[in-house]
Amino acid sequence: MMFEVLQIVVPILTVAAAIVAVYFRDLLSATIALAAMSLLLSMEFYILQAPDVAIAEAGVGACLTTAILIFSIKATKRMEDEK
Amino acid sequence: MRSRDAVALIALVLLGSFMIMSVLPLANMIRPFGEPVNPEMDDYIITHAQNETGANNAVTSVVFDYRGFDTLGEATVLFTAVAGVILILRRYAHG
Amino acid sequence: MDETSKIIKTVSSVMFPFVTIYGLYVILHGHLTPGGGFQGGAIVASGCALLVVAFGSDAIAKRVKESQLSLLESIGALGFISLAFVGIATTFFYNSLAGxxxxxxxIPPYGSNPGYLSSGGLLPLMNLAVGTKVIAGLFAIVLILAIATRKKGGRSK
Structure with a gap:
């Protein structure tokens, strides 16, 4: 029962985090939403019994990508331009 | 811009219909989940990986032993990426 | 660059040894538990990125040069290829140390068991080589990006 609930809840949260990351105007918030999506995706990999991929996803996607994106935001602009 | 929206809508409908069709019982009748078509290589690795390589983690024995060339290509990709980043950004880093 | 607060610095100094030890554990036990060279290297590089974010790129760049990291990565790659050449008498990537x-x-017994650390032939050595390579490579990327963007606009000229 617990397994089925997690199988339904975690992908929905992943997709919600991805949609939120697209709609943010503040790029720093979008980066944090992307990190949350990556962490939820690694949890989904763990539920599907692929712990190797889960560790790689959590290390690279949730930490290093976030650090690199934050450094590049610091060098450019924080807010996205209006059209 | 209007035609681009139409193309995106058609692509979305096609992709969504394929994804919904893949979870329907009809698709499971054609090819059931968890029963691959060619399981010979999987069965060989699962039965022989511990005796042949001595590693309990069969994934590591596949990645570094049975499919070592794949890991060599991955290492080459990482090396090329690091070399490119350092080559481009060294000018800005050390002025 | 803006100075980060004392809370961030203290928490990062406390967390960094634990993250590093966990990453090295994942690398060294790659042939027994889930994980391996790439995963453990990514975890250790994440800990180093934490230090770069907390203490600023200038304080880290005084201690580590990216030429040293580049050298370490080349050593890891050469070690991986030379370990693959050990079993060249049979084939490339032959696990000649096992057995x-x-x-x-x-060789551990067949079935599910905790296994021995001293098993696996060439796999732990390859894990160490790939782990060295991934730590040095990813940390070099983060460090040189942090140094290049330490001023607003990225250009220091």
Missing amino acids: TKFLFGR
């Missing part, structure tokens, strides 16, 4: 009485040569 011998030498280092890492023990």
